Amino acid sequence: MTRMPQGLPLLGEVASEAEAVDKAPLVLAGVLLSLVVVYIASKLGGELSRLLNLPPVLGELVGGVVVGTSALNLLVFPESGATVADSTLMPVLQWIGGGLSLEAIAPIFDTQSEVISVLAELGVIILLFEIGLESDLRELTKVGYQAAVVAVIGVVAPFAAGTAGLIAIFHTPTIPAIFAGAALTATSIGITSKVLSELGHLKSREGQIIVGAAVIDDVLGIIVLAVVASLAKTGEVDVTNVVYLIISASAFLLGAIFLGKFFNKAFLTIADKLQTRGQLIIPALVFAFLMAFLANAIHLEAILGAFAAGLVLDETDKRKELDQQVIPIADILVPVFFVSVGAKADLSVLNPAVPANREGLVIAAFLLIVAIIGKVITGWGVFGQPGINRLAIGIGMVPRGEVGLVFAGIGSASGVLDKPLEAAIIIMVIFTTFLAPPLLRVAFRDQEAEDAVPATDAVSET
Missing domain, CATH: 1.20.1530.20 (Na+/H+ antiporter like fold)
Incomplete structure (x- = not known):
């Protein structure tokens, strides 16, 4: 029976360490994908609203509903009750990560959702700063x-x-x-x-x-x-x-x-x-x-x-x-904020x-x-x-x-x-x-x- 050299980690430990190392790039990939979804939804919704002679912000909200928990589940948030299994973006990250399990991808889902939420908060802060300047x-x-x-x-x-x-x-x-x-x-x-x-x-x-x-x-x-x-x-x-x-x-x-x-x-x-x-x-x-x-x-x-x-x-x-x-x-x-509001509805x-x-x-x-x-x-x-x-x-x-x-x-x-x-x-x-x-x-x-x-x-x- 071959003895494993002392000081070397077990196979399970190697896998968990690899997942920990890969977490940052996967979180970044999730954030980037989410932003692609946000900007496409925001632009399509805004342009459609403009064609209908409605305020573009309404289109951004509707775009958020379409990509959010009510329809496509491309942009979902844990605070709204969504889990990693609900997100249609997570299978893409699982594939990029080499077939990670749902349990392994769950912390990545939580972190990238938090990043988008923070960007949305920054969006409304910038919006109110801009409104203050215009007032x-x-x-x-x-x-x-x-x-x-x-x-x-x-x-x-x-x-x-x-x-x-x-x-x-x-x-x-x-x-x-x-x-x-x-x-x-x-x-x-x-x-x-x-x-x-x-x-x-x-x-x-x-x-x-x-x-x-x-x-x-x-x-x-x-x-x-x-x-x-x-x-x-x-x-x-x-x-x-x-x-x-x-x-x-x-x-x-x-x-x-x-x-x-x-x-x-x-x-x-x-x-x-x-x-x-x-x-x-x-x-x-x-x-x-x-x-x-x-x-x-x-x-x-x-x-x-x-x-x-x-x-x-x-x-x-x-x-x-x-x-x-x-x-x-x-x-x-700002579009991150409005699309996120719609996505959570x-x-x-x-x-x-x-x-x-x-x-x-x-x-x-x-x-x-x-x-x-x-x-x-x-x-x-x-x-x-x-x-x-x-x-x-x-x-x-x-x-x-x-x-x-x-x-x-x-x-x-x-x-x-x-x-x-x-x-x-x-x-x-x-x-x-x-x-x-x-x-x-x-x-x-x-x-x-x-x-x-x-x-x-x-x-x-x-």
């Missing part, structure tokens, strides 16, 4: 109180109606009803602001009110989420945490804008002294990422920090040049043939009505603005997007939500996300038609 801080300040009123109505109305309705009509227990009501308060600033930018209405009075309200709504949403999360864990609200969030959010946004006046001069001095490529965009991104980090560090959303950074740099003399340099970066990263919850979905569909119909009406009425909270398009403001607050999915995910993970209620929240998020972009276009188109009538009449009279 006018002076105009945003002018509509600040109007935006605050819109945001408060947009949180209180759907939360109260949704929670009360679930308890009274569907006899839902109090804590799950509160959680579902909280999911109705969210507004996806990323989706709305992108549509406004594409329609050319971002700097309009309506656009500034919507963006301002969505930012405040995001802060309020974080506070509401903290409240319901503590309710889910302990059955009682941590008042200290809620007060901390309110103070930190307010101090962060106001402090960032105030300090920005002093930072602008330093930023321009640094940019002028740098002589190599990227002398303007790199310092700007450093500032944006630092602000996003600080927001995240004090338990706020990173996108609030990026938006505040954009608002600050909007006041610099080189804003237009900076705008142009951010666009190609946004073109690379599981349309199987709409199938009435599944018994568990039927109750969810009935509850979803109720939540959808509350979700739309509860946000549309916010437009009529605007006062002292003659000729303002209140319908457009209300519709601009409707999409829940990834924010609503976060509520559903946390509720599901904590065990608060049963399957029908979780499915109902997901359906509500899907429909509000997809309905808002075309409805927003219609609302602004009607306004443009009305504005054109007096001008036409004036011409005919002359």
Whole structure:
């Protein structure tokens, strides 16, 4: 019998070590394949939407649905409940890896999914930085109180109606009803602001009110989420945490804008002294990422920090040049965010043939009505603005997007939500996300038609 020399690994150990060594290139291969899928879905969807005279962002969302968990399973995520066996890209990586087993490929699937998720987060951070650059801080300040009123109505109305309705009509227990009501308060600033930018209405009075309200709504949403999360864990609200969030959010946004006046001069001095490529965009991104980090560090959303950074740099003399340099970066990263949002939307919850979905569909119909009406009425909270398009403001607050999915995910993970209620929240998020972009276009188109009538009449009279 031949003895194996001491110090040499067994065959199984060699195989496991080889798999460990090969993990990095396989993760890279998975990320690259996923990005190919993302960009093809984004471009095809965007171009099709443009042909149909719809906002391209809607096409990116639909493209994400097609390649995601609802159809082709080319882009799936573990946090949405998908496993390595669900991904249609994994067999390609198994083949590249020399016939790796599903167990061996599972860590690669998890890691590449995390990388895509991080790229998507970077995408929305860049998007909000770009939106901040395109926003006018002076105009945003002018509509600040109007935006605050819109945001408060947009949180209180759907939360109260949704929670009360679930308890009274569907006899839902109090804590799950509160959680579902909280999911109705969210507004996806990323989706709305992108549509406004594409329609050319971002700097309009309506656009500034919507963006301002969505930012405040995001802060309020974080506070509401903290409240319901503590309710889910302990059955009682941590008042200290809620007060901390309110103070930190307010101090962060106001402090960032105030300090920005002093930072602008330093930023321009640094940019002028740098002589190599990227002398303007790199310092700007450093500032944006630092602000996003600080927001995240004090338990706020990173996108609030990026938006505040954009608002600050909007006041610099080189804003237009900076705008142009951010666009190609946004073109690379932002589609990853929108396609990922669409990919995570599981349309199987709409199938009435599944018994568990039927109750969810009935509850979803109720939540959808509350979700739309509860946000549309916010437009009529605007006062002292003659000729303002209140319908457009209300519709601009409707999409829940990834924010609503976060509520559903946390509720599901904590065990608060049963399957029908979780499915109902997901359906509500899907429909509000997809309905808002075309409805927003219609609302602004009607306004443009009305504005054109007096001008036409004036011409005919002359």
